[in-house]
Amino acid sequence: MKNEKDVLILAxxxxxxxxxxxxxxxxxxxxxxxxxxxIALHTLYGGVVPEIASRKHIEKVNQVVExxxxxxxxxxDDITAIAVTYGPGLVGALxxxxxxxxxxxxxxxxxxxxxxxxxxxxxxxxxxxxxLEPPFACLVVSGGHTHLVVVKDYGxxxxxGKTRDDAAGEAFDKVARAIGLGYPGxxxxxxxxxxxxxxxxxxxRAKVSDAVYDFSFSGLKSAVLNYLNSCEMKGIxxxxxxxxxxxxxxxxxVLVEHAMLAVKExxxxxxxxxxxxxxxSALRSAMQEACKKNGVTFYYPSPVLCTDNAAMIGAAGxxxxxxxxxxxxDLNAVPNLxxxxx
Amino acid sequence: xxxxxxxxxxxxxSVAVMENDNLIAEYTMNYKKxxxxxxxPMLDEVKKMIELDLSTLDAIAVAxxxxxxxxxxxxxxxxxxxxxxxxxxxxxxxxxxALAYNxxxxxxxxxxxxxARRNQVYTGIYSFAKQENASDYQLEEILPQCAVExxxxxxxxxxxxxxxxxxxxGVTVYKEKIExxxxxxxxxxxxxxxxxxxxCVAALGEELFAAGxxxxxxxxxxxxxxxSQAERERLEKQC
Numbered sequence: 306m307k308n309e310k311d312v313l314i315l316a317x318x319x320x321x322x323x324x325x326x327x328x329x330x331x332x333x334x335x336x337x338x339x340x341x342x343x344i345a346l347h348t349l350y351g352g353v354v355p356e357i358a359s360r361k362h363i364e365k366v367n368q369v370v371e372x373x374x375x376x377x378x379x380x381x382d383d384i385t386a387i388a389v390t391y392g393p394g395l396v397g398a399l400x401x402x403x404x405x406x407x408x409x410x411x412x413x414x415x416x417x418x419x420x421x422x423x424x425x426x427x428x429x430x431x432x433x434x435x436x437l438e439p440p441f442a443c444l445v446v447s448g449g450h451t452h453l454v455v456v457k458d459y460g461x462x463x464x465x466g467k468t469r470d471d472a473a474g475e476a477f478d479k480v481a482r483a484i485g486l487g488y489p490g491x492x493x494x495x496x497x498x499x500x501x502x503x504x505x506x507x508x509x510r511a512k513v514s515d516a517v518y519d520f521s522f523s524g525l526k527s528a529v530l531n532y533l534n535s536c537e538m539k540g541i542x543x544x545x546x547x548x549x550x551x552x553x554x555x556x557x558x559v560l561v562e563h564a565m566l567a568v569k570e571x572x573x574x575x576x577x578x579x580x581x582x583x584x585x586s587a588l589r590s591a592m593q594e595a596c597k598k599n600g601v602t603f604y605y606p607s608p609v610l611c612t613d614n615a616a617m618i619g620a621a622g623x624x625x626x627x628x629x630x631x632x633x634x635d636l637n638a639v640p641n642l643x644x645x646x647x
Numbered sequence: 648x649x650x651x652x653x654x655x656x657x658x659x660x661s662v663a664v665m666e667n668d669n670l671i672a673e674y675t676m677n678y679k680k681x682x683x684x685x686x687x688p689m690l691d692e693v694k695k696m697i698e699l700d701l702s703t704l705d706a707i708a709v710a711x712x713x714x715x716x717x718x719x720x721x722x723x724x725x726x727x728x729x730x731x732x733x734x735x736x737x738x739x740x741x742x743x744x745a746l747a748y749n750x751x752x753x754x755x756x757x758x759x760x761x762x763a764r765r766n767q768v769y770t771g772i773y774s775f776a777k778q779e780n781a782s783d784y785q786l787e788e789i790l791p792q793c794a795v796e797x798x799x800x801x802x803x804x805x806x807x808x809x810x811x812x813x814x815x816x817g818v819t820v821y822k823e824k825i826e827x828x829x830x831x832x833x834x835x836x837x838x839x840x841x842x843x844x845x846x847c848v849a850a851l852g853e854e855l856f857a858a859g860x861x862x863x864x865x866x867x868x869x870x871x872x873x874x875s876q877a878e879r880e881r882l883e884k885q886c
Contacts, residue, residue: 349881356716356875360868363720367731367865381732397717400683401724407687408728412701634687 312626313377315384315409316619317370319402320394320422321449322353323612324365328377328384329619332627333431336377338609338616341365348488352478359397366405373615381413388622391419391632392642393449399638407634418622419632422613423450423644424460426579428624429606429617437604442573444564446588447580448474448491451520452644453563455571459624462645465567466518473556474582476522480529480552484545494549495585501546503554503587506532510559518563525555557588561595568601577604584608648705650856651729652849653690655682655722656714656742657761658816662689663845664699665853672697673846682721690725701733706861708852710843711739712870713769713794714761719869730864737867738852738860743792746815747773748847749840752784755810760817763794768817769872770800772807786851794872797821801828810834814841 311330318325322343328336343361347353374380389406392399403419410417427443439459445452451468471479474491481490486497508528513519529552536543568576576596582588583605596603610617630647649666660682661675672693676685693699709726712719719742730737746759752775761769772790777783790803797817804811805828813825814836822835835841855861874882 350877354875354877357877359716359720360871360875363724363727364868366724367727370731371865397720400717401720404683404687404721404724405728405731408725409732411687411691412729412732634691635684637681637683 312385312623313379313383314386314388314619314622314626315370315373316388316420316615316622317366317402317406318390318425318613318615318618319362319366320390320392320399321613322347322358323614324362324369325613325615326369326373327615327619328373328379329616329623332620332623333435335432335616335619336379337373338614339369339372339376340612340614341369344489351482351488353395355395355397358395359401362398362401366401370405370409384413384415386416386418386622386626388418388420388618388626390422390425390618391636392422392639394422394640396638396640399640403636403638407636411634416626417632417636418625418630419636420618420622420625421642421644423452424621425617427454427456427577428621429579429610429614430577430604431620432610432616433606434604437575437577440573441575441577441604442564442567442571443577443579444560445580446473446560446578446582448472448478450580451522453518453567454644460628464644466516466520466563468520468522469513470521470523471526473520473522473560474580476526476556477582479526483530483533484543484548486545486549491582491585494553495587497546498550498553498587501544501548501550503550505544505547506551508551508555510555518567520559520563522556525552553585553587557585557591560588561591564592565595565599568599573601575602575604579606579611581612584611648853648856649703650706650708650738650849650852651704652708652845652852653686653722653726654710654742654745654843654845654848655686655718656710656712657718657843659843660685660689661843661845662686662693663849664693664697665846665849670846670849673844675844677842682718686721686725704733704735706736706738706852706856708738708740708848708856710742710745710848711867712742713763713792713872714742716871719871723867723869727864727867730867735864736861737864738856739862739867739870740848740851740855741792742843743769743771744773744786744788745847745851746843747771748786748851749814749844750812750836751775753812755812756789756804756807758800758804758811758813760813760815760821762817762820766796767794768797768800768821769794770817772800772803792872797824798828801825805830812836816842
């Protein structure tokens with residue numbers, strides 16, 4: 306299972322509503338990837354409740370770590386280093402993983418590596434694409450983040466653009482709630498949109514005037530709400546699937562357009578997507594097509610690696626580890642940690 | 648037996664190592680830094696200072712609630728991580744009990760007060776009693792730890808009619824109000840023994856361990872004594 310030179314990372318992730326642990330070999334080979342999802346619990350409240358998430362994390366954290374070791378068929382002794390997400394995310398949620406990881410590192414005397422959550426999402430692409438190496442462009446789209454990033458080297462990033470207001474996934478959640486689909490919005494809209502006409506309603510494609518790579522989705526969200534209101538006033542029946550499909554098309558168009566703009570401007574031959582929204586089927590196929598047209602190789606992780614997981618933290622943690630990055634026992638959760646900062 | 652104890656339930660962060668009634672080390676901080684930044688570095692310092700071999704520990708005692716939700720989770724997650732890596736059981740110690748244990752042996756009532764926000768305190772009423780033929784006092788719960796309004800606990804003390812000693816960070820917040828409402832003789836414990844101490848968690852932890860009141864590291868979680876705000880509001884709506 307393990308050679309002398311192999312680096313085995315035990316990774317822990319608890320930044321939002323998934324408690325996860327994984328064992329990753331040499332940054333690219335996932336030996337186990339355990340995720341305990343709380344989605345069903347938060348559905349009762351129409352979204353993630355931070356205190357409930359934190360309570361659930363502490364209930365599950367040891368269980369996922371033990372399962373990760375067991376499934377990887379390794380013991381704690383085989384582990385080279387402990388990696389943990391320390392931001393960005395919900396502070397109370399992050400603190401559970403950070404505190405447990407620090408205690409494990411302390412008790413075993415193994416090195417500790419604090420990992421940036423978004424770095425994790427980007428690194429998810431390394432797992433299934435063994436040939437992918439920096440530099441490349443990456444679009445990170447999730448419930449909390451919308452970033453267009455240049456991955457210059459392992460652990461080195463330049464942010465070209467980000468959202469000025471709502472994250473793409475946040476817009477999905479809010480629109481899903483407004484049209485009665487509920488939480489989590491992303492997968493629900495994706496599913497319903499397949500039955501709808503994406504050209505049925507013309508929603509805006511927002512541009513940020515002074516920054517071509519930045520995003521803005523709050524205007525789009527308002528446009529959907531206004532449309533729903535006006536339908537109600539006029540007594541017109543709302544076609545849920547058409548609204549979902551048209552809204553989704555509007556988001557996807559903007560994401561693809563920005564990504565292609567960056568690829569052309571900087572001459573990238575590789576584009577990756579990452580984050581929860583990266584598993585959206587419309588985004589994947591539209592991006593695939595656009596990349597093909599522009600002669601760009603398109604990379605995307607499997608859905609299980611798009612959602613929050615610890616395998617991606619193990620992948621990112623590996624590259625931090627071999628660079629010599631270490632965290633102290635005073636490692637704290639940093640809820641608004643910026644990409645590329647420590 | 649050798650026990651490691653942690654308390655990060657309130658403003659204080661505290662770490663202690665105790666072996667067979669012998670307190671080998673205790674490190675307590677009451678400073679503005681978050682427990683996440685202090686607790687493990689403190690433990691690391693203790694480990695170095697007393698040349699602690701972690702594999703010689705028998706259990707990890709932790710102040711398991713009530714307290715600050717985040718503070719409790721930092722303590723519990725640390726205990727769980729240690730327990731997992733060292734294959735040790737966790738001894739959950741009631742936070743308010745451990746606070747009361749500061750005043751071991753007093754013939755007065757003991758009333759710890761922790762500020763619980765939302766106009767409440769985490770509190771309880773305790774006394775120390777000797778069983779027949781026993782040499783040591785036992786901590787007895789007259790009112791087990793709970794979250795109530797200050798007024799309610801003071802009324803209870805007035806009914807009991809016995810002299811009481813208050814301690815805990817809730818005293819700082821509610822001192823004037825206590826003085827206004829209390830009708831029995833009272834005093835406030837001095838700074839040397841009026842806050843959480845991991846030594847108290849360790850001492851009570853030893854007793855609980857001996858009584859078999861332990862948990863696996865996997866099953867341990869804090870006892871918050873309170874639902875989250877979202878759960879509470881949801882229940883209120885249903886009623």
